[in-house]
Ligand SMILES: Nc1nc2c(c(=O)[nH]1)N=C([C@H](O)[C@H](O)COP(=O)(O)OP(=O)(O)OP(=O)(O)O)CN2
């Protein structure tokens with residue numbers, strides 16, 4: 609038997625401020641209060657349901673609006689459960705907020721202006737993984 613799998617995704621954008629401790633020898637500029645524009649893609653993977661979609665985009669949009677409200681125009685260091693506000697931790701935060709969604713597949717956090725980003729596939733059961 610074959611199953612047709614689809615990835616569907618939706619993006620939101622937010623602007624926020626942060627400070628990062630780069631540790632000894634790290635770039636001291638990261639400690640200064642500064643801001644970034646972020647783009648977040650949320651990917652869901654699965655077969656089509658009886659309705660012909662993997663997930664209703666309207667439902668995805670409602671879920672992303674809630675996460676957007678947690679992050680947009682915030683001082684990210686003050687956001688509960690985020691930790692040091694790196695792209696990696698933002699991706700993990702978004703994942704945690706959506707973890708109840710069936711077939712959540714990938715969270716991508718990008719800072720396009722800087723040509724950089726982070727891709728996250730959720731917690732994996734690999735030895736040594738965090
Ligand atoms: N792996 C990661 N490394 C770094 C992150 C991160 O989230 N994950 N974040 C930062 C800081 O947010 C820093 O402010 C990023 O600044 P950016 O402008 O992207 O980098 P530079 O200052 O090096 O770029 P310039 O164009 O040279 O100003 C750092 N590292």
Ligand SMILES: [Zn+2]
Pocket residue numbers: 626628638642643644
């Ligand atoms: Zn920064």
